[in-house]
Amino acid sequence: MADVDTVIYLRQSQDRTGDELGVARQREDTRKLCELRGWRVVAEHSDNDTSASGKRQRPGFEAVLAAVQEGRAACVVAWDMTRLTRNARDRLRLLELGKRHGLTVAFVRGTDLDLSTPAGRLTADILGSVAQHEIEQKSDRQRRAALQAAEQGRRIGGRRPFGYEADGVTIREPEAAAVRDAYEGVLAGVPLGRVAADWNARGLHTPQARFTHGCDGACPASVRPRACPKRTATEPSEWTAQTVRPVLLNPRYAGLRAHVTEALREVMDPRAARLKAIVGPAAWEGLVSEETWRAVVELLTDPSRANPARGGKGLLTGVALCGVPECGATVHRGAAPARRGREGHATYRCRAALGHVGRAVGPVDWWVTEVVIGRLERPDAALLLADDKRPDAVKLRREARALRTRLDNLAGLLADGTLTETGVRRESAKLRAKLEEVERQQADAGRADILGPLINAPDVRAAVEALDTDRLRVVIDTLMTVTLLPPGRGVRFGQDVAAWERTAERISASIVIDWR
CATH class of the missing domain: 1.10.287 (Helix Hairpins)
Structure with missing residues (x-):
């Protein structure tokens, strides 16, 4: 049976390095077989780093079936049956095509099977069932080994976790320091977007490389770039709030070992399942205490934070309230319209109604900050830290x-x-x-002590003034409720601290402070 139009199919289940050495060996052997038989190779398709268990689509395998369906190939050559199919659904599709189109399947490690005959289809079905049985047994062994490793706190491989070396145990200090700072910052009110920006500014990137399609649109739209047989690796991604969040929710950073079973995966997202699947302490050292980690988890998984309000640039954005009777909405920072040739200045405005409060940002921020410093400098400020019921x-x-x-x-x-x-x-x-x-x-x-470092600082004013906007906003919200009243028509407070100090009494008259 010479001069037959033949399609070669290559597949490797795992290729962690991306060098495609496995499919290269299969290519050499399958082409040698075609040359010996005198078969004409019309196409070659591969699925590198892709399992045939049926959980992921195989674009190379789909292309092989399409070639047979369209009459472009009368023979398919693979290294052995396990490379071609290892699940009943794909095996049935292959057998039905073989029956309709008189397909022959040939293996480097095996015999030729004529799928147009009952005997050929029976043999292919038996070989496929054996391959499926083998993968199911292997899966059972792997699940049991994974459970044992989890119970012992060991790591069994996978991608390099941020903050650790490739072994998942040795701490990579520059990244670990960023993770610790992130936990502290989130508990102090820093948004995840700011955490991501800080990590990017430090020159830190996600541990995994990004992939892009290299097939010029040959893959179906549902195929992810990582599964593309001609994928191209690019530089690791920069951090975003969406990629920082799962890092901080990961139990490994508290030195805890989680084991997500198939049953849990079926009912919830694997990342959420990790929070429910902690089995005990891990063999590696955590980067923060379990208490700190749980405090952050509680904060980030709070349903009220499903669509959290943005902190914004204004110190009192989302914190201060509109003082118009029966309103009580929070204020946000905006810009007043320019008038008579003068540029507009930053103002706090009510979120609920345009005609409510409109206050210049400068004098309000200055006065509220002075009130905070004054409260923390008082001799009785230490009473704010009294907590006899703090958990052990x-x-x-x-x-x-x-x-x-x-x-x-x-x-x-x-x-x-x-x-x-x-x-x-x-x-x-x-x-x-x-x-x-x-x-x-x-x-x-594990909640961070917001006020302690300020009250115990040698210079309270310097410590408060050194805080960034996000942290100072949390301190204000911890100490007091701020309500902004309309200042009245024609009232001007000036543009600098000297002017605000001269008009401090008038500024304070339109700002109501209620201590918590």
């Missing part, structure tokens, strides 16, 4: 570990008959409720 972090950590161990042991109690299935469910519900309460207390224990 070490005790809570021990209690959480004990509860997780008891949950793990419930399966053994069911197996040996100590507890019935109903009893296990009831006991599990009780233990999980206790664990949730302990984790909530851990989050409380």
